[in-house]
Amino acid sequence: MSSLVYFSSVSENTHRFVQRLGLEERGMPVHRIPLRPADGFLTVDEPYVLLVPTYGGGNEGGAVPRQVRKFLGDEGNRSLIRGVIAAGNTNFGAAYCIAGDIIAAKCQVPYLYAFELLGTTEDAQRVRDGLGRFWQRQSLISA
Amino acid sequence: MAPTGQLKLIDRVTAINWNRLQDEKDLEVWDRLVGNFWLPEKVPVSNDIQSWNTLSEAEKLMTTRVFTGLTLLDTIQGTVGAVSLIPDALTPHEEAVYTNIAFMESVHAKSYSSIFSTLISTKEIDDAFAWSEENPHLQRKAEIVLEYYRGDDPLKRKVASTMLESFLFYSGFYAPMYWSSRAKLTNTADLIRLIIRDEAVHGYYIGYKFQKGLAKLTQAEQDEMKAYTFDLLFELYENEVEYTESLYGELGLTEDVKKFLRYNANKALMNLGYEGLFPKDETDVNPAILAALSPNADENHDFFSGSGSSYVIGKAVETTDDDWDF
Numbered sequence: 406m407s408s409l410v411y412f413s414s415v416s417e418n419t420h421r422f423v424q425r426l427g428l429e430e431r432g433m434p435v436h437r438i439p440l441r442p443a444d445g446f447l448t449v450d451e452p453y454v455l456l457v458p459t460y461g462g463g464n465e466g467g468a469v470p471r472q473v474r475k476f477l478g479d480e481g482n483r484s485l486i487r488g489v490i491a492a493g494n495t496n497f498g499a500a501y502c503i504a505g506d507i508i509a510a511k512c513q514v515p516y517l518y519a520f521e522l523l524g525t526t527e528d529a530q531r532v533r534d535g536l537g538r539f540w541q542r543q544s545l546i547s548a
Numbered sequence: 549m550a551p552t553g554q555l556k557l558i559d560r561v562t563a564i565n566w567n568r569l570q571d572e573k574d575l576e577v578w579d580r581l582v583g584n585f586w587l588p589e590k591v592p593v594s595n596d597i598q599s600w601n602t603l604s605e606a607e608k609l610m611t612t613r614v615f616t617g618l619t620l621l622d623t624i625q626g627t628v629g630a631v632s633l634i635p636d637a638l639t640p641h642e643e644a645v646y647t648n649i650a651f652m653e654s655v656h657a658k659s660y661s662s663i664f665s666t667l668i669s670t671k672e673i674d675d676a677f678a679w680s681e682e683n684p685h686l687q688r689k690a691e692i693v694l695e696y697y698r699g700d701d702p703l704k705r706k707v708a709s710t711m712l713e714s715f716l717f718y719s720g721f722y723a724p725m726y727w728s729s730r731a732k733l734t735n736t737a738d739l740i741r742l743i744i745r746d747e748a749v750h751g752y753y754i755g756y757k758f759q760k761g762l763a764k765l766t767q768a769e770q771d772e773m774k775a776y777t778f779d780l781l782f783e784l785y786e787n788e789v790e791y792t793e794s795l796y797g798e799l800g801l802t803e804d805v806k807k808f809l810r811y812n813a814n815k816a817l818m819n820l821g822y823e824g825l826f827p828k829d830e831t832d833v834n835p836a837i838l839a840a841l842s843p844n845a846d847e848n849h850d851f852f853s854g855s856g857s858s859y860v861i862g863k864a865v866e867t868t869d870d871d872w873d874f
Contacts, residue, residue, distance in 0.1 A: 415573055416756045421821075461580060474872055483874065488851070494815070495842035496748030498741055502844060511872070519849035522818040527828055535852025 407487070407540050408434040410449060411456040412473045415440065418523055419458045419492055425529045426536075433536065438476045447476055452487045452543065454517065454536060459493035459504035469504045477512065487543060488517040490532060495521060564640040571760075574641035577753045581648045584745060588659035591739040593666045599732045600667045606798055609676075611723055611733075612668060613795055616680040618720040619660040621712065624690055626653030628697050629709050633754065636702035642757065649750050656743045663736055685791035689716060692784060703765075706758035707777050707820060711784055714751035714816035715809070717743075719792050722805045722837065729836040737840065744841070755819030762821070777820060785813060807833050 409428055413419035420437070428435050438447050455477075461467045477483050489512070491505025502519040509516040518535065520528040569575055603611065630650035637643040664673045680686055693716070696708035721744055728737035762770055792805045811831040814824030824831070838845050 414576070415571070416752075416759075418818075461583070467583075478872065478874060480874070491849075494748050494752075495838065495845045496744045498745065498842050499844055501842040502849065505849065506844075511874070515851050516849055517851040522815060523821075523823065525814075525824055525828065531850065531852055539852065 407452040407454075407543065408436060408449070409456060409536065410436045410438060410447070410453045410476075412438040412470050412476075413458065414470070419456065422492065422520075422524045422529065423456065425524070426533050428533070428536070431533075431537070433540075438472050440472065446479075447482075448479065449482055449485055452485050454488045454490060454539070455486055455508065456490040457492070457504050457508065459491055459497070459500065459502050461497075461500065468500060469507055473504075473508075477508070483512060486512050486514050488515045488539065490518045490520075491516070492520055492522065492524065562640060564644060566641065569641060570639045571641070573753070573756060574639060574645055577749060578641070578645050578648065580749055581645070581652065581746075584742075584749065585652075586742050587655065588662045588739060591735055591742070593663055593735050593739060596733045596735045597667065599734070602732065608668070610795055610799055611727070612664070612672060612676040613679055613683075614720045614723040615660045615663060616673075616676040617683070617686050617791075617795075618717060619657050619677075620680055620686060620690060621717060621720075622653050622657035622660070624693060624697075625709070625712055626650050626657055628694065629653070629712060630750075632697040632705060633702075633709060636705065638757075638760075645753060649753075652746050652750075656746070659739055659743065663739065667736075683791070683794060685787055685794055688787050689784065689791065692780075692787070696780075703758055703761050703773060704776065706754050706761070707773075707780060710751050710755045710758060710819050711780065711816050713747045713754060714819050715781075715813050716784065716788070717747060718808055718812040719788050719795065719805060722796075722801075722808050725808075725837050725840040726801070728840040729834075741841075751816065751819045755816075755821065759821040774822065777817070777822065778825065781813060781817065781825065785809065804834050804837070807831060808837060 409423070409426075411419055411423050413423070423435060423437075434451075436447055436449060436453070439445055455473070457470065457473050459468050460470050477486070486508075489505050489508045491502040491508075493500075493502035493504070495501050497503075505516045505519055508514075517539065518528075518532055520532075524532075566575065600608070627650075630646050630653055634643050634646045637646060664676075693708050693712050696704050699705065721740060724733060724737040724740040727733040762773060765773065788809050789806060792809065793802050796802050796805050807830065810826040811833045814826055814831060817824055
């Protein structure tokens with residue numbers, strides 16, 4: 406079993422989605438990327454799926470939150486990413502959930518799932534079940 | 549001598565200091581809004597004249613009426629709505645963001661005029677405005693929202709404003725997305741997409757400020773506010789259904805538009821921090837409309853439901869962020 410790493414701004418939108426997943430109750434560690442430099446730097450030591458909101462709107466600059474770019478800038482952190490999930494809003498047109506495309510391309514990992522805003526009950530269900538199966542498969546591949 | 553009851557704008561002047569933020573979201577949203585700034589003159593709507601002439605009379609009438617309705621809503625939001633939020637602002641930066649929102653709403657209202665003047669005659673424009681001003685459902689929608697803007701509850705004002713930004717525009721936004729999906733009026737659709745993008749940031753921000761205020765209330769007050777929000781949504785939704793029928797009924801599009809309405813009603817609720825109300829099978833927007841809104845939305849980003857044999861790596865994206873360290 407591996408972990409989930411996520412980022413959520415002070416709006417707490419992504420945080421609430423992660424809470425609805427109830428991963429920790431299922432034994433999957435969950436780590437939040439700190440909002441401010443003063444809150445410390447997150448260093449991970451086990452494989453993880455990254456869940457991020459898409460910022461901005463209409464252009465790709467700044468679509469991946471700055472804190473997430475810094476987190477992935479650490480080579481150790483980057484080497485352990487296994488997949489990405491992104492949140493967004495279709496109102497942003499071609500930039501909808503583009504943070505997921507950018508991270509998947511830069512880190513060469515699969516883009517696992519995209520959902521809108523706080524996500525629906527179905528989204529939470531699919532991500533919860535999907536992560537379970539994903540890690541199961543990963544452990545078979547690496548075994 | 550200042551008579552009592554005179555409009556008092558502020559107690560004292562405090563200069564806005566963007567280097568001392570009480571809420572970092574203010575600067576983040578300000579930067580986003582400024583980065584997204586646009587003017588209608590940038591979009592070559594005149595390239596749609598030929599396409600416009602291929603529409604039937606009924607289609608032209610529907611489209612013109614949609615735009616006068618949107619003009620009315622943006623006029624409200626620009627001159628009353630966003631402005632009414634300013635006195636409730638908790639920080640000077642929040643005030644500044646509202647002034648930006650108010651200005652952009654006026655840009656939106658003016659954009660519709662530039663579409664009109666390009667595509668139709670003055671007489672037709674006047675007739676469409678007259679229709680809008682007499683349409684009971686459009687007037688009812690305006691009345692409901694204006695009532696809250698003039699009320700004395702800052703949080704209810706934010707609920708009404710988020711509903712307008714994230715829900716009430718969409719009976720109108722459907723039309724240009726519909727035309728775009730049929731490769732018609734594509735420049736007009738490009739312009740409307742810029743408006744749709746702005747409304748997303750507005751709805752997100754006002755909804756966020758609502759949630760900040762809500763968190764300070766007692767549980768009982770929060771419950772009351774939630775009940776109020778859902779009541780208002782239902783009242784607005786019922787009215788939207790009637791309004792939709794009056795616009796699209798003749799073309800047989802009402803049911804398709806209603807899915808789009810419910811999908812956006814859920815998003816308005818999410819902007820306010822609530823879960824969506826309408827279930828999945830009532831919000832399954834026509835894929836062609838969704839693709840017109842976002843070409844990225846119809847790509848199946850659901851690796852989980854696949855067999856897992858195909859690894860979909862994100863398509864190559866040119867990143868412009870300069871602080872990637874790798």
